Amino acid sequence: MAKIKSTKNSILTINPHLYPQFLLFFSPKNHPRNPPPSSSPSSCILLSLTLFLASILCFTAINPFLDTNSVSIITRTATYSPLFLASLSSVYQDPNAEDNDSPVSLSVTSMVPLPPRSVAGNSSEFWKQPDGEGFEPCLSFGLKYRRRSVKIAREKKRFLVVVVSGDLLQIRNQIVDAVVIARILEAALVLPVIKGDESEFSEIFDVEHFRKTLKADIRVVSSLPSTHLVSWQSLENQIPYNVPPFWIRARFFKKLNEEGSLVLTGLDSKLSKNLSPDLQKLKCKVAFHALKFAKPVRELGNRIARRMWIEGPYVAIHLSLEKDLWVRTGCPTGLGSEYDSIINKERESNPEFLAKSSNTNCPLNALEAARLLKESGAPANARVYIAGGEPFGGDRAIMPLKTEFVNLVTRDTLARDVELNPYRNRSAILTAIDYIVSLSSDVFLPSYNGQMAQALQGHRAYVGHRKYVTTSMNFKGQPQPRGKRRDRDVGARGEIEM
Structure with a gap:
């Protein structure tokens, strides 16, 4: 920034x-x-x-x-910034429903949040947004990067295929890294293949927008040409964690040059966070500009967000209370010995979980999340949106939160059955809806420092430093200097260069 x-x-x-x-x-x-x-x-x-x-x-x-299309950074004026105007327009319409033939503008992000609300009274401090200190997103790439782009964006001989898996945020992060790897290898990127989810790439993300946004960085194609058919048995998944760009190039460029195509899988957390400034900017461009949700998903998420916004300011809490997380961490559920016994039995039957240290980075249960929200100054009548999967323990798991904050809703209570029915078994799309509503919230609080928390922390910083509450009461969403910590992901943290 x-x-x-x-x-x-x-x-x-x-x-x-x-x-x-x-x-x-x-x-x-x-x-x-x-x-x-x-x-x-x-x-x-x-x-x-x-x-x-x-x-x-x-x-x-x-x-x-005056507005000019030649500016490649999001500049800020005192009152009428592009993001501010787009944010206001999003109250009544989908700001991302532009014509597919129109050029992609980097003056606003792929998802424009609704504007924050302000209230008077004793709770006004809780709803107050942090000071952005004048820092704004910057996508001005260096001269060397832009010169190389002329050739890379026209590549027709080398093709990279990636297979991504996991939940929505894991898929998103792997796609971001796939674009960077394609850039490092100077290869055209085939639309990523999503494994383990019922939805395809085109059902989750806007393909044409993805292609047009990145046309100056890499070439994106829908499929391999007939001259580059590969055997799916030759998947390359032996990539260690935290590998630098020169390792990627040294390991795969010669093979890619000889065979013309390369298939990679298992990219989760494999690419180093210590990248050059231009590659860091490319990651932000992919995460916050190129990866726009598909139109049906986007419109439904925006409708639900507006139903929350129209009633006044609201808090979004991402509760990570799923059974697999309790099994993986070994943390107490807060539901009593009966439920903890179920978790312990499953851990005993999975030695890989027992090998990990327990009670580290434990998620907050509903009671702890309610206490943190109250300590942060949230009024008892605050409207709270609960994001997240089905909690272990059902309604009992979130009862302490309901007791403290009576105005509590979920996507199921806000959406009509006819709206959600097509996506009941599409976990990635349901998560996307929660993501859109959480991005527009005035205050966001995660119960666990997982993929969702990190993605929204970075995205809320990128769109104007929206308030973000964590267990560290000193942090409210204000700009965070990276300093000498080069191993931290700017796309997930929303940090600034110093």
Whole structure:
């Protein structure tokens, strides 16, 4: 991110009462008895000079408000930033429902959140948004990167195929890394294959938008050409964790050059976080601009978000209370010995879980989440949206939260059956709906530092540093300098370069 100076004080204002005097200053003083000739050369010169100077002053006054498509960073004005205007328009319509033939603009993100709300009274401090300190997203790539893009974006000989799996946020992160790897290998990227979910890439994400947004960085194709058929038995999944770009290039570029295609799988957390500034910007471009949800998913998520927003400010809590998370962490569920016994038995039957240290990075249960929300200053009548999968223990698991905050809703209580029925067995799409509603919330609180929490922390920082509550009460969503920590993902953390 880059810190942009405000243009508020750079606008030259013109006093309309001074304009007639300005004209008189350049006009010749004539006696009433001797009117000037109509074709005096000096009068024409002075009049032309006056109009020329007036035009310059008018252009200077309105120039800060002019929009240009050549700007590659999101600049900020005091009042009318592109994101601000798009955010207001999203209250009544889907801001992302543009014509497929229109050019992709990087002045706003692929998902525009609804504007934050403000309230008066004792709870006003809780709803107050953090100070963004003037930092704004910056996608100005270096000259070397742009020169290489001319060739890479036209690549027709080398093709990279990636197979991604996991939940929605794991899929998203692997796609981001796949684009960076394709760039490193100077290869065209075939649309990623999603394994383990009933939805295909085109059902979750907008394919055409993905392709158009990245057309200046890499070439994206729908499938391998017939001349590059590969055997799916040759999947390359022996990639260690945290590998740097030079390892990727040294390991795969020669093979890709010889065979023309390469299939990679198991990309989760494999690419190093310590990347060059241009590759870090590319990751942000993919995550926050290229990966836009498919239109049906986007429209449903935005409708539910508006149903929350129209009633006033709201909190989104992502509760990670699924059974598999309790089994994986070995943490107490907060539901009593009966439920903890069930978790312990499953852990005993899976030695790989017992090998991991228990009670580390434990998720908050509903009671702990309610306490954290109250300690943060949330009023008892605050409207709370619960995101997340089916909790272990059912309604009993979230009862402590319902007791403290009576205005508690979920996507099932806000959406009509006819709206959700097509996606009942589509976990990735249901998560996408929760993601959209959580992104627009005035305050976001995760119960666990998992993929959803990290993705929303970065995204909320990218769209204007929306308030974000964690167990660390010192952090409220304000800009976080990276400093010397080069092993942290800017796309997930929303940090800034120092």
